[in-house]
Amino acid sequence: MRHFPLVAILIAVAAASPMGRGTWQGLVFDATGAPVAQAHVQAGDIMKPSAGMLYQAYSDANGRFIIRGAPAGATTVEFWAGKPESFFPDFPGPFYTDRPPTLIRTSAGGSARGVHVYLAPQCGRIAGKVFDDKGRPVAPQISMWRYGKSEAYFGTAGWLDGHFQVLVPAVPIIVYIHAPGHEPWFYPGTRQPGRARPLTVEPRVTVDLGKIILHGADSNQ
Numbered sequence: 732m733r734h735f736p737l738v739a740i741l742i743a744v745a746a747a748s749p750m751g752r753g754t755w756q757g758l759v760f761d762a763t764g765a766p767v768a769q770a771h772v773q774a775g776d777i778m779k780p781s782a783g784m785l786y787q788a789y790s791d792a793n794g795r796f797i798i799r800g801a802p803a804g805a806t807t808v809e810f811w812a813g814k815p816e817s818f819f820p821d822f823p824g825p826f827y828t829d830r831p832p833t834l835i836r837t838s839a840g841g842s843a844r845g846v847h848v849y850l851a852p853q854c855g856r857i858a859g860k861v862f863d864d865k866g867r868p869v870a871p872q873i874s875m876w877r878y879g880k881s882e883a884y885f886g887t888a889g890w891l892d893g894h895f896q897v898l899v900p901a902v903p904i905i906v907y908i909h910a911p912g913h914e915p916w917f918y919p920g921t922r923q924p925g926r927a928r929p930l931t932v933e934p935r936v937t938v939d940l941g942k943i944i945l946h947g948a949d950s951n952q
Contacts, residue, residue: 753801753841759790759812761819762828762852766794770812771821772848774798777834778806796848803841809834812848818935820898823851826877826885827900851900855932858896859940861889861908861916868893869910869945878903878929896937903929906940913945922946 759770770790790796790812801808810833813821820827828851837843861871870891877883877900889895895908905927906918917927918940932938 752803753837753843754797754799755786755801755808755810755835755837755843755846756795756797757810757844757846757848759794759796759848759850761850762830766790767812767814767819767850768792768794770794770796770814770819770848770850772796772798772810772812773821774801774808774810776802776806777809801837801841805837805839805841807834807836808843810846810848812850814850815898818854818856818898819850820854824885825883826875827851827854827898853934854898854900855934856896856898856937857906857930857932857940858894858937859943861893861895861910861943861945863913864944864946869913871895871908871910871943871945873897874907874909875899875904878905899930899932901932901934903931906930908943908945910945912948914948916943916945 755774759767759772761767768790771787772790773785773787775785786798786801788796788798811823813819813823815821830849833846833848835843835846861869863869871889871893873889873895874886887897907915909915914922916922917924918930919928921927
C-alpha cells in the first residue's frame with residue numbers, strides 16, 4: 732500500500748490543467764451506499780507512480796464528481812475519497828477499510844465514466860502531545876496497525892511542537908509512537924512491545940492520550 736501522506740506529492744487541480752484531455756467522472760458513496768456531498772476525491776495513475784501526480788475534485792450535493800484535464804491515453808487509475816472534517820479519512824487503505832481500492836481502466840482517450848468511489852467507514856480520532864524525559868517537545872512518528880493484522884498498517888507524523896491528531900478506524904488497533912534517539916511508546920504507556928494493548932475508539936469520538944513521554948534510547952527500561 733502507498734502511504735501518500737508520508738511523502739511530498741505534487742497535487743494537480745485537474746480542472747485547471749490545460750495539458751490533459753481525459754475526463755474522469757462518477758459518484759462518491761459512504762460505507763452504507765448513500766451518496767456523499769463535498770467529499771474530497773483524489774486519483775492517481777498507478778501505471779506511472781513515479782510521476783507523483785494526483786488529480787482532485789469535490790463531489791456535488793448529489794455525490795457526483797468530475798475531474799477534467801486528466802492525461803490522455805489508456806491507463807489504470809486508482810480513486811479514493813475522504814471527508815476528514817466528518818471523520819472519514821482522506822487516504823483509505825487496509826488500515827481503515829476492508830473494501831478493495833477502486834481501480835479503473837480508462838479509455839484510449841483517457842476518459843472514465845460511472846466510477847464508484849467509497850469512503851472508509853466513519854472513524855474516531857486520537858490526539859496527544861509528545862515530550863522527551865526533560866520536558867521538551869518531540870516531533871513524533873505515529874505508527875498504527877489493526878490488532879492481530881500488522882499488514883493493515885498506517886503511519887503519519889505529528890507536529891514539531893509535539894502535538895498530533897489522527898483518525899483511527901473503530902476497531903482494535905495498536906498505537907506505537909516513536910522518534911529518533913528515543914525509546915518507543917506503546918499504548919497504554921509502555922516501552923515494551925509485548926505489553927502493548929489494543930485501543931478501540933468509537934466513530935466521531937476523540938480520545939486524548941494526554942502527555943506522552945519518550946525516554947532517551949540510553950535510559951533504563
